[in-house]
Every structure is written in C-alpha cells, then in structure tokens.
Amino acid sequence: MTENDKKLYEAKAKVLKALAHPTRLWMTEQLSKGEKCVCEFAEVIQADFSTVSKHLSILKQAGVVEDEKRGKQVYYSLKVPCLLKFMDCIESVIKMQAQAHAALLQ
Amino acid sequence: MTENDKKLYEAKAKVLKALAHPTRLWMTEQLSKGEKCVCEFAEVIQADFSTVSKHLSILKQAGVVEDEKRGKQVYYSLKVPCLLKFMDCIESVIKMQAQAHAALLQ
DNA sequence: AGTATTGTTGGTTATATTGTCATATGTTCA
DNA sequence: TGAACATATGACAATATAACCAACAATACT
Numbered sequence: 001m002t003e004n005d006k007k008l009y010e011a012k013a014k015v016l017k018a019l020a021h022p023t024r025l026w027m028t029e030q031l032s033k034g035e036k037c038v039c040e041f042a043e044v045i046q047a048d049f050s051t052v053s054k055h056l057s058i059l060k061q062a063g064v065v066e067d068e069k070r071g072k073q074v075y076y077s078l079k080v081p082c083l084l085k086f087m088d089c090i091e092s093v094i095k096m097q098a099q100a101h102a103a104l105l106q
Numbered sequence: 107m108t109e110n111d112k113k114l115y116e117a118k119a120k121v122l123k124a125l126a127h128p129t130r131l132w133m134t135e136q137l138s139k140g141e142k143c144v145c146e147f148a149e150v151i152q153a154d155f156s157t158v159s160k161h162l163s164i165l166k167q168a169g170v171v172e173d174e175k176r177g178k179q180v181y182y183s184l185k186v187p188c189l190l191k192f193m194d195c196i197e198s199v200i201k202m203q204a205q206a207h208a209a210l211l212q
Numbered sequence: 213a214g215t216a217t218t219g220t221t222g223g224t225t226a227t228a229t230t231g232t233c234a235t236a237t238g239t240t241c242a
Numbered sequence: 243t244g245a246a247c248a249t250a251t252g253a254c255a256a257t258a259t260a261a262c263c264a265a266c267a268a269t270a271c272t
Contacts, residue, residue: 008200010128012196013128015200020125020126042219048262050262050263050264054221063199063200064199069269072217072218085192089189093170093185144250154231160251177240178248179247
C-alpha cells in the first residue's frame with residue numbers, strides 16, 4: 001500500500017464518517033428532496049442552531065453538500081445524488097440483520 | 107420523526123460508521139475480491155492481530171461481513187456486494203473536491 | 213443608527229473510538 | 243497431554259466527536 005493509497009482511503013473514510021451520524025444522514029436524505037436552510041432543519045429536529053450548523057459544515061467539508069447564502073439565510077443542497085442509491089444498500093444490510101435476528105428467535 | 111424512524115437512522119448510521127475507517131474500508135474492498143483470514147490482513151497492514159480482529163468484528167457486528175471458522179483460521183467474507191457501487195460514488199465525491207481544490211489554485 | 217433574525221465559531225464537558233498489551237479460547241499436531 | 247498457532251476479549255491510555263452555551267458576524271427592517 002503506497003502513501004498515496006493510504007491518503008485515498010483516508011479521504012474516502014472522511015466522506016463516510018461525515019455521513020455516519022443519524023442527524024447528518026437524515027439531513028442528507030432531506031436535502032435530496034431539495035435545498036433547505038439551516039433554520040428549516042433547526043425547526044424540525046430538537047437541537048441548537050449551532051449543532052445544526054456544525055453538522056452541515058461537516059457535510060460541506062466532506063464535499064457532500066454545498067451552501068449558498070441568499071439574504072439572511074444559508075441554503076444547503078446535496079452535491080452528490082449518487083449517495084442515495086448507497087442508502088438503499090445500507091438499508092438492505094439492516095433488513096438482512098433484522099431477518100437473521102428474527103430467525104434466531106424462532 | 108417517529109421513534110421508529112429515529113432507530114432506523116441510528117441503524118443506518120451504525121453501518122456507515124463501521125465503514126468509516128480507512129482500515130475497515132480497505133478491508134471491505136479487499137473482501138470484495140474474495141474471503142480472507144485475519145492473518146492475511148495482519149500480514150499486509152502494520153497492526154496488531156488484536157487490532158485487525160477488532161476491526162473485523164466491528165464490520166461483522168454491522169452486518170457488512172460474515173465469518174466462518176475453518177480449522178485454526180477464521181475466514182471473513184463480504185456479505186453485501188452492493189456496498190462497492192457506493193464506493194464509486196464516494197470516489198466521485200473526492201474527485202469533485204480535488205477538482206475544486208485545483209481550480210482554486212489556478 | 214438600532215434591533216431582530218439567521219448563522220457561524222470557540223470553549224467546555226461528556227462520551228465514543230482507536231490502538232496496544234496482556235490474557236483467554238479454540239484448534240491442530242506431535 | 244501439551245506445545246504451537248490463530249484469533250478473540252478485556253483493560254487501559256490517548257485521541258476524536260458531539261452537544262450545549264456564549265459570543266460574534268452579516269443581513270434586513272424600522
């Protein structure tokens with residue numbers, strides 16, 4: 001494994017890490033339906049503005065979303081739609097696990 | 107957001123978290139080429155056996171890989187091939203970022 | 213100018229993750 | 243049986259993350 005390979009895996013892991021949080025995952029899925037401002041997120045989930053802002057900033061730094069300031073508000077939008085297909089795959093993992101678990105109980 | 111939804115996002119995040127580590131990401135990709143035992147991984151990366159074993163156990167607990175003991179060795183294999191398509195998407199994120207970064211330097 | 217609104221950033225504390233060492237478990241083979 | 247090998251597990255220290263609060267910045271409105 002070259003030094004370059006290592007950096008590539010670190011970069012990929014960083015993107016995954018950005019997604020690997022319930023709130024950020026939810027946000028990402030929400031953004032797939034269209035752009036949203038920070039205030040809209042803050043309204044729905046029970047969290048501080050600063051918490052929401054930081055989560056979005058992590059997604060932005062990972063290259064998953066982008067932001068645009070319009071007036072007082074900052075609108076975030078999904079930059080990488082292909083991520084959503086991935087989510088289907090993740091869900092399939094969970095379903096498999098649920099089935100395996102159910103089988104154990106029988 | 108219902109209680110059930112919440113749990114679903116937590117479950118999905120757990121799977122992503124399992125993948126969100128350079129070593130585990132690499133392992134997952136390696137396993138896509140075929141099963142491997144712990145010793146094979148330990149040989150390639152510079153890490154303790156226990157470290158390798160723990161990483162694999164995290165992937166297993168997340169439902170990403172499965173293990174089978176044959177003789178003295180434990181063989182791990184990828185349980186969810188669809189994950190690899192996701193990796194392409196992750197790479198596209200990185201490429202976009204690299205391009206954006208390059209653009210800044212011009 | 214002054215104030216309310218919308219976000220961001222820094223500090224702090226609580227919690228989670230990672231890697232390493234030592235130890236325990238299970239398997240094979242002499 | 244017991245020695246050697248392959249792996250798992252528990253304890254621990256170092257580091258990273260997350261959430262909250264307070265302070266700050268930018269925009270809009272009066």
